[in-house]
Amino acid sequence: MPSYSFTLNGKRVTVEAPADMPLLWVLRDLLNVTGPKYGCGVGACRACTSHLDGDEIQPCVVPVADCAGRKVTTIEGLADGDKLHPVQQAWLDCDVAQCGFCQPGQIMATAALLKKTPRPTDADIDRIENVCRCGTYSRIREAIKKAAADG
Numbered sequence: 751m752p753s754y755s756f757t758l759n760g761k762r763v764t765v766e767a768p769a770d771m772p773l774l775w776v777l778r779d780l781l782n783v784t785g786p787k788y789g790c791g792v793g794a795c796r797a798c799t800s801h802l803d804g805d806e807i808q809p810c811v812v813p814v815a816d817c818a819g820r821k822v823t824t825i826e827g828l829a830d831g832d833k834l835h836p837v838q839q840a841w842l843d844c845d846v847a848q849c850g851f852c853q854p855g856q857i858m859a860t861a862a863l864l865k866k867t868p869r870p871t872d873a874d875i876d877r878i879e880n881v882c883r884c885g886t887y888s889r890i891r892e893a894i895k896k897a898a899a900d901g
Contacts, residue, residue, distance in 0.1 A: 752767070757822065759783075765814065771814050773816075774810040786825065789855075799855035799859045800823060800858055806863075809822075840897035841853065841856075843893070844893040851883070852880060859880050875891055878894075
């Protein structure tokens with residue numbers, strides 16, 4: 751079985767896995783990283799949203815072989831030690847989460863958006879396609895605007 755090394759949340763890891771195994775399964779089943787959630791398995795719901803070299807990805811559709819030598823960040827690696835990322839803090843301040851299942855993906859998508867667009871418009875925010883079954887979209891929008899203002 752081939753092995754793949756990459757940086758996960760700031761730490762170098764090596765895993766043995768088939769080249770086409772989705773990164774989500776490597777994270778959850780082999781590395782016990784459970785922040786990215788399995789929702790659909792086809793990249794549509796975006797509950798698993800994480801970052802690869804700083805860009806938003808859906809690890810349910812990214813093969814582990816594509817991550818070799820690269821930097822993977824999940825919700826577990828977003829904070830700076832004990833200091834929450836501004837998006838995480840905004841989520842708490844705005845009481846966004848209801849059931850919480852989609853929130854890691856929502857937060858990671860927002861962090862990627864704010865990295866590229868520090869002052870997003872409503873149209874920019876509307877391009878985030880993460881699905882929230884509880885429908886907390888108004889609080890998500892409020893938190894995105896707060897994180898942009900505080901960031």
